[in-house]
Amino acid sequence: MWIEIPPFLPFFAGALLLALAPRGVGRSIILLGLPVLGGLNLLGAEPGSHFQIEVFQYTLTPFRVDRLSLLFGYLFHIAAFLGGLFALHLKREDSDTLQHSAALLYAGSALGAVFSGDLITLFVFWELLAVTSTFLIWARNTEQSVRAGFRYLTIHVVSGVMLLAGALILFHNTGTLDFGYIGLSGVGAWLIFLSFGVKAAFPLLHNWLTDAYPEGTPTGTVFLSAFTTKVAIYALARAFPGTEMLVYVGAVMTCFPIFYAVIENDLRRVLGYSMINQIGFMVTGIGIGTALSINGAVAHAFNDVIFKGLLFMGMGSVLHMTGRMNGSDLGGLYKTMPLTAALTTVGAASISAFPLFSGFVSKSMVMAAVLQEGYYWVWPALLFASAGVFHHAGIKIPYFAFFAHDSGVRAQEPPRNMLLAMTLAAVLCIGIGTFPQFLYGILPFPVDYWPYDATHVLTQTQLLFFGALAFVGLQKTRIYPPELVATNLDAEWVYRRLGPRVVRTVAAAVRIADGAFRGGIRALVEGSVRGVGRLYAPPAGILARHFSSGSMVAWVTVLLAAYLLLYFL
């Protein structure tokens, strides 16, 4: 039966087929047909079904279905479809084939990870996620992207190694590899937690995201934004719900990136920072651990994949058509790219959580849960971040790309497939925002929550309008900082500047110490050789003196005489 086939398999097979298949209609059929068929069949999957295999003494569960994994399963099929549609125009180059295959493998790996029932299977897909997604960065084929890709790959492979080490320690202690609730106790659990934390872009572990995502191809970054971090959110929701530390980690994640987003010039990097901010809401929700908050966290993950995907598609379209991505080089594109501008604005409204847009119906669940559980000091932080996200993602992205000052760039609308993908994403954003009951119906816990009451609609609208008013005021008073071509230091400084410097300094010190040691030994040896040499050097060297045969015979005679004398005494 089809449904008993793990959902990743068709994607892996499709990737192989795509790499071998002739370019043309067949390719489009694979790219679009696979997610549709896979998604339809997933609709028939029953929570509770699973299968297991025995490998050595381990019981592995490569396929396990429950409401949580199903939700992410649906989501990843939607994301794969939208991403595939958005990239459909790529058909000429070999690198296009590589990108399509990598994207399918990447989507398949994400599906493999969320349907894993054990930690070893999870580890395998965890690493596959890292490797396959790196090709979407390398496919950009610039020196920067190649380097960023290597950094990205290294960090994610290390995350996988931590997961494996944690899983084995856990197995040693508990005798089970089951990927269920783990909780924060013991070294193994901590390793797994940190491994998830790397992929979820916890503070200080986050920089791979803002480093690598802006370096991906215009279409590749759409895929990147959908899978990796959401697999991490899924993993945290499964293994560490109710871990209080996550409430605070999440709150920090919502707040600190928005400062960077305000001063960042590369608009896709702005979206990267905004992504960490949104993940923060999910992490907080998971940390609270109530049915409402977990529902909110995963519902927000669902919506984030779509609205963040839409925003990355909007910016991908701009990059594809203009070759530029810096806010300082863009502006005024609404004149020639009105559809892209409008669709991006829908994404911006959704991430800002305007009523009737998708962010509103999911973020509010987390906010409500925060208040319900009495986290009265976390709530202002999240509210600050809610206003801030509107500022940098809701206003800044569309404003600097499509409006602001006219940059003189006159790009046309992107290819139709790109527009269609954005349109579908925008329809989903508004559809979910307007009729949230459909999303609520597939959440892991029964939903006893409705976002549309007068208080909530009014307060959220006030928050956003007055955030916008601040933007207008800051622009009019020219306090708003201009977009500048620059690099802003972040945690990556540790491994891109401090680390290499420390290594270089230590290497230099070792070189000096080594040189001094070798020099000392050489001086010693040379001194000895010279000393010995001096003994032999004529005419002063004591061992180089000449003695006449006569005196030598005389001395021998003296010695023999002395010997005889001593013998007879």
Place this chain on the structure above:
Amino acid sequence: MTSPGNHGQDRPGVWDKPRNVARLLNVFYALCVVLVLMDLVVHRHVTHPWERFFGFHAFYGFVACWTLVVVAKQMRKILMRDQDYYDVD
């Protein structure tokens, strides 16, 4: 609001006309006023103690965004480096 790259070849956009921008902003200001005044009409249910204040969310949204930008701007003094900072040493 035209730039040197515009060359006056294409039609000016809707937002090239300052009058249109001013109109939009006036509507926007009016909506802001209406939204705050609605606090008098709508009976809000309150959980957090701060929410009791009249126009709290409006005030908070404004102050949050203003603070965000001003602080971020100051952060540039510490954090900003050349574009190729990591490429050269």
